[in-house]
Amino acid sequence: MIRCDATPASMLKAVLLSELTGLLPEISQAEAEANLFAACDQLSADDYSLEQLTRQLAEKTGGDYRWIDQYPGRRLAVMVLFNLRNSARDSKRVIFAALTEAVRNGPASSICGRSRASAVFRRRSREVGNEIHRLLGLIRFQETADGDLVAKPQLVHQTADLLLRKFQLRYPNRRLLFILPQGALCCQQGQLSFCALQDLPATVLNPTDDFANLWETYYRSQYIEARKNIRLASRFIPKKYWDWLPEGKILKQEADK
Amino acid sequence: MDKLAKLALLGESAKYDVCASSSATPKRFQNAEIGRTAPSGVCHSFTPDGRCVSLFKVLLSNQCEKDCLYCPNRSARDVPRSSFTPEELAGLFMEFYRRNYVEGLFLSSGVRHSTGRTMQELLETLEILRTRHRFGGYIHLKILPGAGEAEVERAIALSNRVSLNMEAPTATHLARLSRTKNFAAEIMGGLSRIHRHLRDQPGVSHSTQFIVGAAQESDRDILDSTLRLYSSYGLKRAYFSTFQPVPGTPLDSIAGSPLVREHRLYQADFLYRYYGFQMAEIPYNSAGNLDLDKDPKQAFAELHPERFPLEINRASLLELLRVPGIGPRSAKKIVWLRRENRFRSVEDLARIGVVTKRALPFILVAGKKYSSMLGQAGLSRSNYSQSSLWGDDA
Numbered sequence: 001m002i003r004c005d006a007t008p009a010s011m012l013k014a015v016l017l018s019e020l021t022g023l024l025p026e027i028s029q030a031e032a033e034a035n036l037f038a039a040c041d042q043l044s045a046d047d048y049s050l051e052q053l054t055r056q057l058a059e060k061t062g063g064d065y066r067w068i069d070q071y072p073g074r075r076l077a078v079m080v081l082f083n084l085r086n087s088a089r090d091s092k093r094v095i096f097a098a099l100t101e102a103v104r105n106g107p108a109s110s111i112c113g114r115s116r117a118s119a120v121f122r123r124r125s126r127e128v129g130n131e132i133h134r135l136l137g138l139i140r141f142q143e144t145a146d147g148d149l150v151a152k153p154q155l156v157h158q159t160a161d162l163l164l165r166k167f168q169l170r171y172p173n174r175r176l177l178f179i180l181p182q183g184a185l186c187c188q189q190g191q192l193s194f195c196a197l198q199d200l201p202a203t204v205l206n207p208t209d210d211f212a213n214l215w216e217t218y219y220r221s222q223y224i225e226a227r228k229n230i231r232l233a234s235r236f237i238p239k240k241y242w243d244w245l246p247e248g249k250i251l252k253q254e255a256d257k
Numbered sequence: 258m259d260k261l262a263k264l265a266l267l268g269e270s271a272k273y274d275v276c277a278s279s280s281a282t283p284k285r286f287q288n289a290e291i292g293r294t295a296p297s298g299v300c301h302s303f304t305p306d307g308r309c310v311s312l313f314k315v316l317l318s319n320q321c322e323k324d325c326l327y328c329p330n331r332s333a334r335d336v337p338r339s340s341f342t343p344e345e346l347a348g349l350f351m352e353f354y355r356r357n358y359v360e361g362l363f364l365s366s367g368v369r370h371s372t373g374r375t376m377q378e379l380l381e382t383l384e385i386l387r388t389r390h391r392f393g394g395y396i397h398l399k400i401l402p403g404a405g406e407a408e409v410e411r412a413i414a415l416s417n418r419v420s421l422n423m424e425a426p427t428a429t430h431l432a433r434l435s436r437t438k439n440f441a442a443e444i445m446g447g448l449s450r451i452h453r454h455l456r457d458q459p460g461v462s463h464s465t466q467f468i469v470g471a472a473q474e475s476d477r478d479i480l481d482s483t484l485r486l487y488s489s490y491g492l493k494r495a496y497f498s499t500f501q502p503v504p505g506t507p508l509d510s511i512a513g514s515p516l517v518r519e520h521r522l523y524q525a526d527f528l529y530r531y532y533g534f535q536m537a538e539i540p541y542n543s544a545g546n547l548d549l550d551k552d553p554k555q556a557f558a559e560l561h562p563e564r565f566p567l568e569i570n571r572a573s574l575l576e577l578l579r580v581p582g583i584g585p586r587s588a589k590k591i592v593w594l595r596r597e598n599r600f601r602s603v604e605d606l607a608r609i610g611v612v613t614k615r616a617l618p619f620i621l622v623a624g625k626k627y628s629s630m631l632g633q634a635g636l637s638r639s640n641y642s643q644s645s646l647w648g649d650d651a
């Protein structure tokens with residue numbers, strides 16, 4: 001077995017090593033689980049460099065793996081990261097299959113989702129990418145008296161840290177907080193930290209920054225009734241967000257009319 | 258009038274303007290403390306009509322001395338009037354931006370007192386945002402027809418995008434919409450001023466907007482005019498806004514155009530900008546209009562059976578872009594993927610985003626034809642005419 005970490009580089013190295021040795025790649029679990037396989041042959045992917053592995057594999061197969069250092073390799077790494085962040089349970093199996101396909105047939109197939117397996121890989125990566133892109137617009141902050149910006153995002157995938165880093169570019173001088181079910185994720189000057197909800201002051205947990213009225217007034221002013229198209233609107237703001245967003249109730253009212 | 262009432266009135270007055278924060282080319286403002294432009298547009302909400310709320314779209318004032326016949330803000334119309342002060346508007350926008358309700362500002366205004374004075378107030382608002390609030394994010398400023406050289410130059414220095422609305426494709430058409438706007442001096446003169454000053458300001462672009470269906474213009478009139486703006490005035494983007502009659506205006510008895518007309522114009526515009534089509538290849542009917550029932554790319558393909566079917570494993574990128582159901586992304590993927598392996602099945606194409614139902618009549622996959630072009634509904638050459646390079650109208 002080949003052990004690796006749940007990171008794009010480590011997983012790719014495990015797949016390259018797997019192609020060289022025929023052993024199966026697996027993500028390292030807790031110590032106890034590792035002991036279960038103590039009797040098996042074990043290699044650690046991170047004991048090798050990418051350069052070493054691609055050179056050896058090129059010698060063995062005659063293949064060209066320069067794409068790993070070029071745009072397709074970078075694109076694939078982002079897709080692996082997004083798959084790791086997807087809430088689907090079998091993401092590791094899908095990633096290993098897509099990476100193996102990329103190493104054997106070239107990267108285009110996995111990146112474009114040409115085969116059935118890589119189509120799942122691509123779809124899951126897009127789900128995470130879409131959540132990031134959509135929520136960059138839909139997450140709204142409340143401002144505390146100290147000038148912190150606090151939001152309660154509705155996330156399906158593990159994107160909180162990725163979103164906060166993007167928001168930090170927009171608000172570089174503010175402390176940003178996401179209140180999540182398991183605690184608060186905070187970002188300040190690019191540094192992420194996590195804290196328990198009970199450690200936060202009430203002013204952060206429930207800021208009294210009431211902006212909803214201004215927003216609703218503005219939102220209503222932009223609506224052109226003659227063009228009403230709820231189907232289109234709900235394609236862009238799926239109904240699962242309607243209870244979370246303040247304008248969701250206006251969309252609901254219009255949908256019911 | 259309090260802040261809320263002003264917001265309702267001046268937001269409503271700007272709602273027919275079309276804009277987007279997408280294609281924001283990065284432009285850095287020195288000492289910016291808040292705000293950043295995003296390369297691909299971020300939508301912060303969608304109204305029940307399905308239109309994206311991306312920018313804080315508002316008028317500085319809905320008082321206007323002009324009388325454009327379609328406009329809800331025209332001087333002769335009896336409606337409540339109000340204005341923000343530059344200070345007030347800048348502060349209000351920052352409240353929205355800080356809380357992430359909008360991606361940037363789209364600022365326009367009625368012509369209050371005079372073009373020069375209104376432009377000064379618009380520019381003052383932008384100065385406050387850029388210097389006092391140190392805002393480095395996206396701003397789109399609408400330049401008023403007749404704005405002077407110095408005002409245009411300053412507007413470009415402070416904005417990420419500026420626009421001046423054409424409204425109509427020619428002087429004759431504009432005369433049907435406004436008695437006070439001068440097409441040659443104020444519109445075309447303004448556009449060429451913008452074009453000149455943009456050369457010194459990388460990262461700033463300009464756009465325009467047409468009202469569709471109020472001036473008896475044809476689609477060909479609009480698209481020909483758009484092409485001229487792209488090629489000679491460095492225009493980045495044209496927007497098309499279906500005319501909606503506003504009660505209490507001289508044009509309130511004209512029926513609004515069907516929304517699908519606007520959609521077809523965008524499709525034709527995209528064919529030119531992203532699919533390598535020449536404007537002369539766009540198929541119009543004898544009245545110079547696009548077929549409302551058919552995507553212009555589909556219409557083109559049906560009009561040219563001699564160009565199809567194309568073998569998916571051999572066709573060039575430009576050829577692939579002419580196949581209905583294949584967009585720029587799928588076309589690029591096809592070219593990239595077939596270097597690794599030939600396409601052998603339709604499923605492979607579907608998985609990479611090709612709309613196979615539409616594409617199959619026009620392609621071969623590994624030499625095999627899966628659907629016949631003759632089965633396409635409504636294939637009738639006589640309904641279309643190809644616009645001639647030498648000008649049918651001459």
Ligand code: SF4
Pocket residue numbers: 321322323324325328329330331332366367368
């Ligand atoms: S100039 Fe014409 S279009 Fe613009 S606000 Fe005044 S009346 Fe309306």
